Amino acid sequence: MANAQAKDPENTLFLDLKDGRVTIQLRPDLAPQHVERIKKLTREGFYDGIVFxxxxxxxxxxxxxPTGTGSGGSKEPDLAAEFTNAPFRRGTLGMARAASPNSANSQFFIMFNDGDWLNGKYTVFGEVVDGMQFIDNITRGEPPANPDKIVKMQVAADAQ
Incomplete structure (x- = not known):
């Protein structure tokens, strides 16, 4: 099933980083509203140039x-949580949020390792299917002194 979904260009993202391209399989079966939000913002160019x-x-x-501080978001309204039993594993994409479960907007995170304590508490909306080594190379810090940026993010169906 993973291979079949990864071949769906409408639900695949290309995340270009300084070291290379990361391919992300979106999971509308788990979080349809979050997937639609990510695709909408991606198509608007919202994520291009944003820092980790x-x-x-x-x-x-x-x-x-967009502010690079951890407190900003898009102009879109916050999303209601779409929590599932999908586990947070290495390469899982989850939506960041404030204390309220229904406060996800535009921020997301990519897991370096498994994080079972997040299961059922954050919305899972995708997974890295190729290029995880480029995620591993992202500069660490809270915030990093010289943060890496998203060079470009696009829905595979729109990629040229």
Whole structure:
């Protein structure tokens, strides 16, 4: 099933980083509203040039805040949680949020390692299917002194 979904260009993202391209399989079966939000913002160019503002070694890399501080988001309204039993494993993409479960907006994180304590508490919306070595190379820090940026993010169906 993973191979079949990865071949769906409408639900695949290309995340270009300084070291190379990461391919992400989106999971509309788990979080349809979050997947639609990510695709909408991606198609608007929202993520291009945004920094990884919180990168914790052995845990995750967080991005998606246009202010680069961890407190910003898009102009879109916050999303209601779409929690599932899908586990947080290495390469899983989850939506960042504030204390309220229904506060996810544009920020997301990519897991460096498994994080079972997040299961059922954050929305899983995708997984890295290729290029995880480029995620592993993201500069660490909270915030990093010289943060890495998303060079470009695009929906595979739109890629040229």
């Amino acid at each position: 503002h919180r990168v914790i070694d052995g845990f995750m890399a967080q991005t998606g805040d």
